Amino acid sequence: MSYLVTGARVIDQNGERRGDVRVNDGFIVEVGPDLSRNDQDRVLDASGCVLSPGFVDLHVHLREPGREDAETIETGSRAAALGGFTAVVAMPNTDPTQDSVEVVDFVRRQGERAGWCEVSPSGSITVSRAGEQLTPFAELADAGVRLFTDDGNGVQDPLLMRRAYEYASDLDVTLAQHCEVESLTAGAVMHEGECCSKLGLPGWPSLAEELMVHRDIELVRLTGARAHFLHLSTAGSVDLVRAAKGAGLPVTAEATPHHISLTDSLLASYNALYKVNPPLRTPQDLAAVRDGLADGTIDAIATDHAPHVPESKERPLDQAPPGMIGLETALGVALAHLEMPLVDVIAAMSWKPAAIAGIADRHGRPVEPGEPANLTVFDPSTEWEVVPAQLASKSHNTPYVGIPLRGRVRHTIFNGDAVVIDGKLQDK
Amino acid sequence: MTSVEQRQSAGPRGSRSLLSIDELGTDGVFRILDLADHMVEVNRRPNPKVPALRGKTVCNVFFEDSTRTRLSFETAAKRLSADTMTFSVAQSSLNKGESLRDTIETIAAMGVDAFVIRHGSSGAPWMVDKWTQASVINAGDGWHAHPTQALLDAYTVRTTLNRTGGLEGLRIAIVGDVKHSRVARSTSAVFRLLGADVTLVAPRTLLPPVVDEPTSENLDALIDDVDVLYLLRMQSERMNEALVPSLREYTTRFGLTPQRAGRLKQNALVMHPGPMNRGVEIAVDPAELPGAVITQQVSNGIAVRMAVLFELLGSGHGSADTLEGSSE
Known part of the structure; x- marks a missing residue:
């Protein structure tokens, strides 16, 4: 299949230029102004749009295997393609856990069967994410796993985490931490501060995140291993990572769209759609996370896409599970809420997360002839509102209903196939 | 419909x-x-x-x-x-x-x-x-x-003190586990709405993380002047959460002991939402306190x-x- 994308602003790590892009048989074959039209090319109009390397999401929950009632790899990767993602990293909190070659192979194959984007499985750091015994990092690395994490349950035991970093330092893998000292957050429902005090809800202190960020930075200093910090949410965490990077430590970090756009005051509605871990924080924290993205302290925007069946989100706040979906709204939230150069937003959604995910040989590549055709075309100025019933994700727990978004994906090209054209999935 | x-x-x-x-x-x-x-x-x-x-x-x-x-x-x-x-x-x-x-x-x-x-x-x-x-x-x-506890508390203060309007000028201390107390949140709100000066009295561990109202950790500094002493129930499991070292120490610092009862103003009211932990937050027999209105609350x-x-x-x-x- 060949495509000619016409009239785009091409933005990648080498800058910006205007032009057409021809894709043939999985690869970019030509980039330049006013390319000639071949009869066999399907023309994709990109006037007024940006063409960039495809987006990469470091943090999605696809719920398969285990909770296929909330999401499947098929439905989740459809949502990803609509959001402009050509690759997503599947978190390991599946049932069974992604702690063995068999399970990660299954997840990868299901992604290939679906065919909407690359589904790159992460592996857990400990068996069953129980925080007791390390998983076979080398075996899993041989099966293609580059990112290891215990996901929602950060590894609590400092000794075990030290061993994990030491062992990982021999291998070309990255350990990603959900930073939360759980003894400080028992029963927590929302950010600890003024709002939780008024609402009579147990709070998540910022300290619980920052203590573990600090611990893991020191473990990186000690072991030399690479660490990636999942979904930073507090001003203090951003400062810690900024200092660690300043000291030259091999750490990276991500932030979610909701931690740059929504605050804890939303919980006053007692609507569990707004319950998420780490919790929505204060306007000051939001500003700090945005600053962290702007100055590069935070490398990537990652959605923490977390589908939940509707009845679970209708429970009282303390009984509802945390999490919100985000694949289809990520770009719209980022462009509506970030005041940084467009190329930096794209960097945080494409080549920077591709490098952290260990898939930079095929995603987040420059838009040049010979490169694999994983590309996103989006209109950066379209204003729109999300309609839950129209989402491709099987679950509809988006917090963005009624909140204006800016920027919408028009075409997504994955492995040389236009899987989304004019905002519509191209069923095969 | x-x-x-x-x-x-x-x-x-x-x-x-x-x-x-x-x-x-x-x-x-x-x-x-x-x-x-x-x-x-x-x-x-x-x-x-x-x-x-x-x-x-x-x-x-x-x-x-x-x-x-x-x-x-x-x-x-x-x-x-x-x-x-x-x-x-x-x-x-x-x-x-x-x-x-x-x-x-x-x-x-x-x-x-x-x-x-x-x-x-x-x-x-x-x-x-x-x-x-x-x-x-x-x-x-x-x-x-x-809210209905708060309303009955406000009603009790208003009728006992023969007020027709609000509670302007009254000094009220709400003492105890404010953090975990729905009574404290609603009752302090209604007292303030009616014009009273409310102070929340508790150790830092038993206050919400952020408090707008005046607070104190020193009951003895207030007890001579309060018009209403509102005692909250102290639950024994709070010790297991390291919120207070012991119930004895809680009583020493925040309980209504006979000594403190003796320092209350003559017409000061003593209130409690029940059920009471006798010997903990209230270490005197309420029947012997002239200002106790705990049964009137009920x-x-x-x-x-x-x-x-x-x-x-x-x-x-x-x-x-x-x-x-x-x-x-």
């Missing part, structure tokens, strides 16, 4: 539900307190029962153990001739089976005019209020709110809850005229 959005939310006169003191507002508080005077009069009659809510059904839905609040609401509804139903369930069994929404919608389908909700989760009555056309009365949600609770039910469900919406006549 009216949609939920078209219904009035709690607050001004004619509203459907009572969820919190904030939503009730100053005017609403005064209206309930004035109406409670009429209810006290009804309760003094030889046959303390009026037909005001005949034909109305009030369902008490208690997801948390409660004796006094449930009995108080039941009695209040019966004195107004409403039919009552009671649904009590331990929260754990709800987790296993039916969702809160299904429970509420099932009971609502039986034809209910008001739900009286006690739930261990902060915010649960607000959720219920979205799911039903019936009135919802918050009988205590998590650590969050307990009896006023019935009148105040009658006022709330009548305000929300009565045909006259707060007009006391329909309280004439008696019911068999």
